[in-house]
Amino acid sequence: MKKMTTRTWVLMGLMTAISIILTRFLSFSPTNSLRFSLGQAPIILTGIWLGPIPAVLVGMVSDILGVFLASGGGWIPFLTLAPMLVGLYSGLMARFYMQNKFVLSLLIAIPINFLVRGLYFSYALSVAYDAVFSAILTWRLVQCAILTVAETVVIYLLLKSPAAQIATEQKSAGR
Secondary structure, three states, X not given: OOOOOHHHHHHHHHXXXXXXXXHHHOOEEEEOOEEEOOOOHHHHHHHHHHOXXXXXXXXXXHHHHHHHHHOOOOOOHHHOHHHHHHHHHHHHHHHHXXXXXXXXXXXXXXXXXXXXXXXXXXXXXXXXXXXXXXXXXXXXXXXXXXXXXXXXXXXXXXXXXXXXXXXXXXXXXXX
């Protein structure tokens, strides 16, 4: 693993803060077990830009801090694994797919990410709240379909923005 620079830690902190804000404050929750937010986008971007380990850390810290800062319930440790999986998968897929076709990799990686996360999180919620897995899974798959489209568009636009292009050029130049 490469040494983490100050720039890496600052970017990780920024992505953690953005994820908390998007997940806890700028989201729509029609039920207790269903939330529509773009809070996974900063974790996915961290995986693409910095790799799997920083993205796992951003997913973990944003979930733990988000629960303590803005949640009425208590922290359930195995639910924290879901955003950590998002970071791990995003970082690994970015390393693998980004060498090939960018748009195709984005269209493949994000839906698979949401499907894996949706399955795990549905199971974890059913265990944590003693609920019926199939009922939670049905609504979470609908949520995943909607959020897959929204986050794919947002991440694509952010990665193609001029600021992202400049950061990528600086990173490849070794600055």
